[in-house]
Amino acid sequence: MLRFLTRRVLGALVILLIISAVTFFLFYAIPADPARLACGKVCPPETLEQARHNLGIDQPLMVQFVSWLAGIFVGRDYGGLGHCPAPCLGFSFVNRAPVFETIIDRMPVTIALTIGAAVIFLIFGVATGIVAALRQGKPLDKIASVSSLIGASVQIYFVGTLAMYFFVYQIQVFRQPKYIPITEDPLGWFNGLLLPWLVLALIFTANYTRITRSTMVENLNEDYVRTARAKGMSGRSVVLRFALRGALTPVITIFGVDLGTLIGGAIITETTFGLQGIGRLAVRAVDYSDLPTLMATVLLAAGAIVVMNVIVDSLYAVIDPRVRLS
Amino acid sequence: MTTPTSTEDAIDATSVTETSGAVGRSPGQLMWLRFKRDRTGVISAIIVIFFFLVALLAPVISMVYGKDPYTLYGQDIPGLLNDYGYPIQPNGGISSEYWFGLEPSLGRDVFTQLVYGIRTSLGIAVAATLITTTLGIVVGIVAGYAGGRTDYFVGRLIDLTLSFPQTIFIIAFTPVVESLLVPSDEETPVWLRAVTLTIMLSAFGWAGLARLLRGYVLSMREREYVEAARVTGASPARIVFKELLPNLWTPILIQSTLLLPAMVTAEAGLSFLGVGMGELVPDWGRMFLRATQVYQNDITYLIFPGVALLIFVVAFNLLGDSVRDAFDPKIKR
Numbered sequence: 074m075l076r077f078l079t080r081r082v083l084g085a086l087v088i089l090l091i092i093s094a095v096t097f098f099l100f101y102a103i104p105a106d107p108a109r110l111a112c113g114k115v116c117p118p119e120t121l122e123q124a125r126h127n128l129g130i131d132q133p134l135m136v137q138f139v140s141w142l143a144g145i146f147v148g149r150d151y152g153g154l155g156h157c158p159a160p161c162l163g164f165s166f167v168n169r170a171p172v173f174e175t176i177i178d179r180m181p182v183t184i185a186l187t188i189g190a191a192v193i194f195l196i197f198g199v200a201t202g203i204v205a206a207l208r209q210g211k212p213l214d215k216i217a218s219v220s221s222l223i224g225a226s227v228q229i230y231f232v233g234t235l236a237m238y239f240f241v242y243q244i245q246v247f248r249q250p251k252y253i254p255i256t257e258d259p260l261g262w263f264n265g266l267l268l269p270w271l272v273l274a275l276i277f278t279a280n281y282t283r284i285t286r287s288t289m290v291e292n293l294n295e296d297y298v299r300t301a302r303a304k305g306m307s308g309r310s311v312v313l314r315f316a317l318r319g320a321l322t323p324v325i326t327i328f329g330v331d332l333g334t335l336i337g338g339a340i341i342t343e344t345t346f347g348l349q350g351i352g353r354l355a356v357r358a359v360d361y362s363d364l365p366t367l368m369a370t371v372l373l374a375a376g377a378i379v380v381m382n383v384i385v386d387s388l389y390a391v392i393d394p395r396v397r398l399s
Numbered sequence: 400m401t402t403p404t405s406t407e408d409a410i411d412a413t414s415v416t417e418t419s420g421a422v423g424r425s426p427g428q429l430m431w432l433r434f435k436r437d438r439t440g441v442i443s444a445i446i447v448i449f450f451f452l453v454a455l456l457a458p459v460i461s462m463v464y465g466k467d468p469y470t471l472y473g474q475d476i477p478g479l480l481n482d483y484g485y486p487i488q489p490n491g492g493i494s495s496e497y498w499f500g501l502e503p504s505l506g507r508d509v510f511t512q513l514v515y516g517i518r519t520s521l522g523i524a525v526a527a528t529l530i531t532t533t534l535g536i537v538v539g540i541v542a543g544y545a546g547g548r549t550d551y552f553v554g555r556l557i558d559l560t561l562s563f564p565q566t567i568f569i570i571a572f573t574p575v576v577e578s579l580l581v582p583s584d585e586e587t588p589v590w591l592r593a594v595t596l597t598i599m600l601s602a603f604g605w606a607g608l609a610r611l612l613r614g615y616v617l618s619m620r621e622r623e624y625v626e627a628a629r630v631t632g633a634s635p636a637r638i639v640f641k642e643l644l645p646n647l648w649t650p651i652l653i654q655s656t657l658l659l660p661a662m663v664t665a666e667a668g669l670s671f672l673g674v675g676m677g678e679l680v681p682d683w684g685r686m687f688l689r690a691t692q693v694y695q696n697d698i699t700y701l702i703f704p705g706v707a708l709l710i711f712v713v714a715f716n717l718l719g720d721s722v723r724d725a726f727d728p729k730i731k732r
Binding site for chain 1 (some may be wrong): 558559562563564566567568570571572573574575660664667668671672673674687690691694695698701704705708709712713716717
């Protein structure tokens with residue numbers, strides 16, 4: 074198990090390194106004047122000079138990349154702008170602060186949004202999938218099929234905005250979505266995020282229902298399930314302990330992908346509900362041509378996907394011992 | 400997604416041939432026969448064709464209807480928009496003159512905007528789907544057929560592409576590409592935006608299909624008929640085009656029917672985030688961007704593009720399911 078994990082983690086690190094190199098070269102090598110881009114749209118000449126010097130544009134690209142990479146581990150000094158401590162992902166000339174600080178500041182919003190929605194769509198999706206599989210062809214199954222088709226086809230910028238219009242402005246059962254730190258006001262935190270959670274869950278649940286249903290149907294026809302039934306096990310434990318366990322692998326796969334994507338920035342969701350998370354940060358960075366922030370958000374998003382892949386792989390190994398051998 | 404009609408009509412190949420006498424039928428004909436019996440599939444196909452017709456005939460529709468998506472009717476003709484720029488008539492200014500109402504503040508006609516917007520979005524999505532599918536086929540077959548080191552490196556490249564955060568990367572990279580292609584003091588030409596979007600969407604889309612096809616080719620490579628072809632001295636090109644490719648059309652067709660609506664929504668999502676087509680070109684996705692700015696006062700402007708997109712994607716997804724059933728009756732939903 075330990076060997077398996079080390080191999081996976083090393084592989085993930087290699088992918089992250091390649092992604093950071095690719096993004097670095099794409100962002101700094103292609104534009105005619107990276108300092109101009111990094112400095113932002115409104116750029117006083119002295120900042121531009123500083124940016125040019127601090128990015129080390131005059132140095133070879135490889136040196137630039139290595140010093141950027143080294144900054145992540147040992148920090149970096151930005152001349153007159155100040156010091157950027159250890160996990161230094163760059164210095165934003167627009168915000169006049171190390172990028173890492175801004176990211177840490179925005180992270181809780183995205184994490185809270187993701188985790189809350191994930192809890193709802195995972196539980197609800199798997200539960201409806203099981204029920205639909207057990208009631209194949211019955212009305213309940215059909216309702217689940219139709220709603221998962223609609224859920225899979227609907228877009229968050231449409232349904233989210235509609236939900237805002239009806240539930241927030243017309244009948245006013247929800248509050249205007251807003252992030253309030255949980256430490257400050259737990260109830261406000263919950264109320265402020267409830268609508269985005271529900272809308273995200275509406276869209277994501279569909280996939281989980283569909284996948285759980287189809288793998289459950291498959292598993293319920295397996296010999297080992299029939300054997301367990303024949304031996305007189307109760308219906309519930311057959312379903313939960315045998316059939317569901319087999320159905321979990323594909324569910325975990327897509328759950329990992331979804332979590333990774335959402336943590337890396339639920340851009341459209343955050344834009345729709347006006348939540349200031351990582352996704353919004355990235356969009357704003359594009360608007361202001363804030364290159365260092367942009368690069369950091371791209372890396373963070375890639376990191377989230379890669380880390381989730383490692384976690385999913387390890388979970389496979391826990392659920393299914395055969396995986397460890399391959 | 401199972402409907403009573405489709406399960407009853409999912410008659411397997413043998414019964415179709417039996418009932419119609421001993422007529423020889425190609426797999427394509429059998430597929431068509433099965434598809435025709437699937438009522439859901441036929442209805443979805445009609446809806447999808449309708450959308451494509453709307454896109455193709457946009458100039459004709461606009462001519463018959465008598466308006467275009469560019470004129471600022473609300474600003475030119477008094478009495479249509481109020482002082483705040485919102486339509487005076489209820490429901491977003493719907494009238495016999497302006498079927499879907501008027502765009503707030505700019506006062507453009509929503510109906511023609513939507514028709515032309517569908518044209519733009521579908522055009523980009525179709526181009527991106529074609530490029531993606533071609534890339535996926537080439538890469539998948541090369542990796543699967545060549546095997547060995549090529550396969551290993553292509554496999555890692557696929558892993559890498561799939562780990563890239565697509566949306567964030569596209570919105571981040573679009574300005575960089577444009578700063579490279581267009582001098583900073585010039586306006587980005589319209590066609591360039593469309594090309595950039597198509598390239599970006601294709602650059603991330605191919606990996607999934609390539610991985611799938613690689614798997615198929617890998618298993619087919621060792622089959623007897625491929626071996627027989629190789630023994631009789633067939634060239635690799637002949638093996639790929641005559642032996643492998645005919646067996647791959649089913650997964651390719653199924654995947655590309657699923658890919659197209661995904662491309663449409665991805666393009667719309669990017670426009671919604673402000674990296675899509677510019678203000679001068681009518682675009683399905685950008686209508687959402689504008690709609691989310693004004694929805695508190697004019698929800699109608701959101702409803703038309705939203706419902707149209709929902710109908711399109713639902714129909715396309717159902718069509719994808721029906722195509723799969725028609726091709727492969729063994730897979731029961």
